Amino acid sequence: MADGSRDPTTVRTDLYSGSPGVVLFFLELYQPTRDPRYLDLASRGADHLATMLSTEAIGPYEGLAGIGFTLAETFFATRRPEHERANREALHLVHATARTVGAGVEWNDTTDIISGSTGIDVG
Secondary structure, eight states, rough: TTTOOOOOOOOOOOOTTTTHHHHHHHHHHHHHHHOOHHHHHHHHHHHHHHHOOOSSOOSSSSSSSHHHHHHHHHHHHHHHHHHHHHHHHHHHHHHHOOOOEEEEEEEEOOOSTTSTTTTTTOO
8 A cells, every 4th residue: 555565456445455444544543643654654545545536336345435435534634635635536426426216326236235335325
């Protein structure tokens, strides 16, 4: 993540098992310690995630919604405008890919919490 992977093809961008979870870990570690190194690592990880926004997957743990959540949490901690912009871009992409179904919306045909529409809140 922050120090660069020796093999970029192994870097994952899903919250389930990728770098968004690591960013959140450093944000949480920063809270009680106030060690700026942890906030810097989280910030650098979020900067990388901001370059990886894609509508290929939307789910909260395996997709754009999880990245957007991570970018929002990073903005709350850093107050850096680039994190807010990236979060807004992720939110825009999530909104843009929603499709109306009955009285609600969905993003794919899957309803599970990992990769499906369940758990996505764009409120």
